[in-house]
Amino acid sequence: MGFEPIKKLKVAEQVVGAIREAIVAGKYQEGDSLPSERELATQFGVNRSSIREAMLRLEAWGLVNIRQGGATRVRDLFYGAGLQVLPFLIAPNGKLDEDIVDDILPVRTMFLSWTAEIAANAARPEHVQRLDEMVDELEAAKSTAEIQRLDFAFFEGLVLAGDNRVLGLFTRVLGDIVNKNEAHLRFLYPSTRFDLRHHRATVEAISAGDAKAAGAAMRAYGDSAHERRQR
Numbered sequence: 406m407g408f409e410p411i412k413k414l415k416v417a418e419q420v421v422g423a424i425r426e427a428i429v430a431g432k433y434q435e436g437d438s439l440p441s442e443r444e445l446a447t448q449f450g451v452n453r454s455s456i457r458e459a460m461l462r463l464e465a466w467g468l469v470n471i472r473q474g475g476a477t478r479v480r481d482l483f484y485g486a487g488l489q490v491l492p493f494l495i496a497p498n499g500k501l502d503e504d505i506v507d508d509i510l511p512v513r514t515m516f517l518s519w520t521a522e523i524a525a526n527a528a529r530p531e532h533v534q535r536l537d538e539m540v541d542e543l544e545a546a547k548s549t550a551e552i553q554r555l556d557f558a559f560f561e562g563l564v565l566a567g568d569n570r571v572l573g574l575f576t577r578v579l580g581d582i583v584n585k586n587e588a589h590l591r592f593l594y595p596s597t598r599f600d601l602r603h604h605r606a607t608v609e610a611i612s613a614g615d616a617k618a619a620g621a622a623m624r625a626y627g628d629s630a631h632e633r634r635q636r
Contacts, residue, residue, distance in 0.1 A: 418462075468486050491578060553583075
C-alpha cells in the first residue's frame, strides 16, 4: 500500500478549504457550476491532479456533484452536505450567521436534554462524582473563555456517563463547532456570574437515576441561552 506525498495532500486541502468557504459564504449557489478543472488549476496555480483530488473531497462532503464530461455543480448545502460542514457555517468569512445560530440553539437544547436523560439511565458512581467535580470547577472559573471550555467538558462528561457510542460521534462534530467558533459562540454565556443551578440539578437527578428530571434540567439550561439571545 502506497501513500500520496504530503505536499500534494496539503495543496489539495487548501483548494478544498477555499472552495468550501466560497460555497458556504454563498458565492456559489445550488446548481451553479464550478470553473473547469483546467481553469481552477490556473487560478490556484496548482496542477490538475491536486484539483481532481480536491473535487473528490468536496464530493465526499456532499458539497458538489461531479459529472464525467460535464460541469461540476454545487449541491444544496443543507440537504446535500454532511454534518462535517456545520462548523464552517457558524461564521463564514468571520461574521456570525444569525439564522444558523437560531437553527442551532434548539438543537443544542435537545442534545443537552437527551444526553442528560441517557446519562441518568446509565451513569456509574464514578461518573456522577466526576460530573459533580466539573460543576465545582465551573463555579471556580475566572473567565468566560474558561467557563465555555469547562461547560463543554461537562457535556462530554454526560456523554461519557451515558455510554452511547453513536452520541459520542455526534459529540466530536459539536466539539469541532465549538473549537472553530469559540469567540463567536461566547454570547451563550453571561458576562455576569454563571448560574449553575441547572447543572447541579442535573447531577442530582443523574445520581438519583431520574432521567426525566435530568433531561428537564438540561433543557432549562439550553432554553436560558436562547432566552438571553432574544432579549
